[in-house]
Amino acid sequence: MPMEVPAARASSAGRLPAHETSTLRVTGVTTSSDEGVVARPTRRARWSLVRDGITVATASAVGRPDRRWFVSVDAWRVEDTEPLVHAMIADLGHDLHTRIDGSDDDALELWSRFGFLPERSEIEFVFSPDPARTGLADVAMPTGLTLLSAADADETELRHLDEQLRNDAPGTDGWVNDPSEFHDQTFDEANFDPETYLVALDPENRRFGGLVRIWTGRNHARLGLIGVAAPYRRRGLARALLAHALHPVHERDALWSPPRRTQATGRASPCSDSWAVSRQVRRPYSGGRRSVEVVRVGTHPVVGAHRGDGAELVLRQLEVEHLEVLPDPRRGD
DSSP, X not given: OEEEEEOOOOOTTSOOOSOOSSEEEEEOSOOOOTTOOOOOOOEEEEEEEEETTEEEEEEEEEEOTTSOEEEEEEESSGGGHHHHHXXXXXXXXXXXXXXXXXXXXXXXXXXXXXXXXXXXXEEEEEEOOOHHHHTOTTOOOOTTOEEEEGGGSOHHHHHHHHHHHHHHSTTOTTOOOOHHHHHHHHTOTTTOOTTTEEXXXXXXXXXXXXXXXXXXXXXXXXXXXXXXXXXXXXXXXXXXXXHHHHHHHHHTTOEEEOOOEEEOSSSOOTTHHHHHHHHHHOOOEEEEXXXXXXXXXXXXXXXXXXXXXXXXXXXXXXXXOOOOSSSTTSSOO
């Protein structure tokens, strides 16, 4: 699908010059079929375990646009977890996912009772954006590519690029953005920063090559996604995108968190170039918290479901609503 974007020429440092007045016709990286595609906005469901008229435990589920349902239980007693988990399994009928602290063996054992098995793990780090520590000083854009702020990009094409990169990444394949939800979450005033949400533009071939987005707050910043389309990989584009997006973060002297590094069997992530930079630079960092995503396949039967003595389950709500941009698991970003 064609779009209009400001034409821009890269400077020697790879940065965009001042606003240009001419326009360039660009064909997006992905297009929808004539029949259209089904987009599923984020959905939420909640359950309550009620005993003697009092809610003693709750459960919630979030259905993401990739059709993955992430569930959680808030209960003081372990025995109150079982009826809530069985209720979610019975009501939702989908594969169910949840994230657990990788060091919490008790939680892993508890969820395994209900048929949840480890699918992938993630490691979260905190880095300094200082180019002297990251090794990303004076990094130019690859030849033939330039930068464009997401604020100046056609929103439809930006949404298609987001979908393409998510479908290439482990744990978010099958993602289809709802246009309204994508707009609300992308341009959320509390987190969107036009200086740190950048798109790589290939003017000659009239397409986007990748993107980087850093969500910023008053005293923090988080790298939600850095991804490169297949034809532009192995050219240092991810490294350049990261360098340019981190520059304003460093100038503001904010701490930042990169996206979780996924460890799973399957395809390589389009974010792999950026992680190669992290491994090669070997600069000081903190964090390293590991989480495990476990999944229960929806075709497994519910075994031994019960509600406990004197307890009843109440489905409190099942409705469509938006998730906050921060924190996960709204995105794999």
